[in-house]
Amino acid sequence: MSACDASSRTEPGQRDRYDNRTIVVHWISTLLVLLAFVLGLTIDSFPKKYAFGALNIHALFGLSILSISVFRIASRKPSGQCSSAPQITRLARFGHMALYLCLLGVPLIGIPALLFRGHGLDLGLFEVGPFFARNRQLARILTQTHLYAAYFFAILVMGHIMAVFYHTVIRKDGTFRKMLPARRA
């Protein structure tokens, strides 16, 4: 469903905004992606005794992003507002699809990158895995692919922020407001 479908299922009186659940999920995912990205890039600089814990927290952030994104895509409600030219609308739709792909793809590559290190996952109350024997070469290739996918994701997010900035500050079409909760009267 595109961001501008006539069949948009937005809440009455809020056709210029995403519904509250989409807004909350969008900002929680944004925070988790930022935390996972920064933690991922700094894991190697943790002292050895904390490195496994840091990787575990990174994986848990990533798995939360994956679960939230599956729920987000399954229950997606577009904003309904459609103020741009069709080409811009198509570009925005393509960009959003690419963001969703990264929200799923980056953690999905991270999972085997972790498992082929011979690691399991500590979920606090219990542990799952390890499911595979350690395979250093495969783990290295998967980690490298995970890293490039994460960089690609970061570039997309920067493009996304620039697009929001262009719409909000230059075209002044209220795009940023679409992702903010409505003020109570």
Ligand code: HEM
């Ligand atoms: C959107 C979610 C995620 C983002 C943005 C992300 C990002 C990153 C980044 C930037 C790195 C650094 C790679 C490097 O320096 O080589 C990394 C490392 C890693 N990530 Fe993720 N990641 C995510 C989810 C996950 C998940 C769900 C798992 C596993 C369940 C995972 C497992 C790993 C592993 C095993 C490493 C290698 C750590 C090391 O160098 O020792 N990631 N991640």
Ligand code: HEM
């Ligand atoms: C990890 C970071 C982010 C991800 C993965 C992300 C992802 C997305 C996705 C997938 C949509 C489309 C929603 C839909 O139609 O289903 C969206 C919309 C939006 N995002 Fe983000 N976003 C991120 C960060 C940000 C940031 C930092 C801002 C603020 C500058 C922002 C502002 C918006 C706005 C205003 C919209 C509505 C755009 C429109 O419908 O025209 N996002 N975001």
